[in-house]
Amino acid sequence: MKIAIIGTGFGALAAAFDLSKTKGRQIELIDERSVAGGLAAGFKKENWDWPLEEHYHHSFTTDKALQQFLLELDLRDQLFYKKAKSSTLYNGQIYQIDSASSLLKFKEISFFSRLRTGIVLAFLKILPNGTFLEKIKASRFLPLTMGQESWRIIWEPLFVSKFGHFSDEINLSWFWARVNPRTPALGYFEGGFQRLANLTVKKLKNLGVKVSLATKVEKITKKGNKFTLSLVNKNGRRIDKQYDLVISTLVSPDFAKLIDLPELKQEKLRGLAAMTMVLSLKKQLLKEGTYWLNVNEKDWPFVAVVEHDNYISNAHYGGESIVYLGRYLEISDKAYHKTAQELLVDYRPYLKKIDPNFDQNVIDVKVFKSAFAQPITFVNQSHFLPKFETSVKNLYWVSMQHVYPFDRGINHAIASGRELARYIEKHLKMENL
Ligand SMILES: Cc1cc2nc3c(=O)[nH]c(=O)nc-3n(C[C@H](O)[C@H](O)[C@H](O)COP(=O)(O)OP(=O)(O)OC[C@H]3O[C@@H](n4cnc5c(N)ncnc54)[C@H](O)[C@@H]3O)c2cc1C
Missing domain, CATH: 3.50.50.60 (FAD/NAD(P)-binding domain)
Known part of the structure; x- marks a missing residue:
């Protein structure tokens, strides 16, 4: 056959x-x-x-299918896990938000909102199967339970960055499936x-x-x-x-x-495109140790900054600091058709807000595009x-x-x-x- x-x-x-x-x-x-x-x-x-991956990649300790596959390929010993810091850029400041204790310290929302947010996340974390939540829109449930403040400042920007104009349509089971298997340690293959x-x-x-x-x-x-x-x-x-x-x-x-x-x-069966800029830099962009930075600022042209060498040593990349800048968009978006150099011109003012010396550090820049990279999960x-x-x-x-x-x-x-x-x-x- x-x-x-x-x-x-x-x-x-x-x-x-x-x-x-x-x-x-x-x-x-x-x-x-x-x-x-x-x-x-x-x-x-x-x-x-x-x-190096064209688009940032890591796995989770809960990724059982990957672990089993590697076991059968005799490659399991080459998958390793390391803790990596996740933070959020909001109002010009970087806040670590990747655990219950760091969430409690996030002073941009009231203590009561932090508490409500923590309770909802804990509920989703222990819920063994959240598929039934697909009947509800996340954009309705999360503001009601976590509070408007938490939704507006922490979560809504993440939905918008991942799903663009579909962000209000996404069902709650997708959010459950994002929160539930997440672990502080991330996996990478040698x-x-x-x-x-x-x-x-x-x-x-x-x-x-x-x-x-x-x-x-x-x-x-x-x-x-x-x-x-x-x-x-x-x-x-x-x-x-x-x-x-x-x-x-x-x-x-x-x-x-x-x-x-x-x-x-x-x-x-709708989806959005992904567009990832890969910067090789002489020095790190995120100097305070963050691997993954959610950009929760209004109107920035990229929504995630991933400082790869705050996770994987830059010794593997000739000592260059690798930074990914990610975003999801429609292929009809003008930005999707720009070259790496044109995009760098658009991104530069924002990168300089993170590091005023950014310009002196650039070794080279590449952009990778994939026309359908993020399925939309409707109700x-x-x-x-x-x-x-x-x-x-x-x-x-x-x-x-x-x-x-x-x-x-x-x-x-x-x-x-x-x-x-x-x-x-x-x-x-x-x-x-
Ligand atoms: C920005 C971004 C970040 C991501 N981050 C992570 C992450 O951190 N961790 C993680 O686990 N996953 C991540 N992913 C997702 C992961 O890469 C994919 O889910 C996975 O690789 C999909 O595998 P697949 O086999 O379904 O399809 P694909 O990898 O899409 O493979 C489809 C293949 O079909 C080929 N093809 C298409 N048309 C034709 C044709 N006409 N003829 C011949 N070949 C064709 C393509 O070249 C492609 O190689 C990320 C994806 C993106 C875009």
């Missing part, structure tokens, strides 16, 4: 790993990019020892997640899986029981290949470019979730839009990729294939 898996993100890699355990299958992973790893892919400068993707690809090749990078799938067609994938490689060479079963790990707008399926038109989103099985027999689908109510991430991509593999195995067994 010939199986094509479109994509080499962690969902695709995990599905390929499990499906390759049955002998006699020819499995091919196909990705338009020249590196594996999808949204978690990285890049490396010549003077660096480790590649050499970064690009290295993990490369090691996984190596393992898959040893298991007989073919990995075709720099190969774009342009079309999926089906005649009888056979699928034809129209492929084009980086030199523009076109080739049609046949398969018995196809798995797409693409988000709905990308999948819809390959085949016309009614389920890809579901209007609740009762579970009713609109896509299924593994599509309306075309033997064409399966798994993507970050299947991950719910948890926020998309490597751990959940692995969990859903493996769940799909089990689902397919069951179907193939029933059909004696």
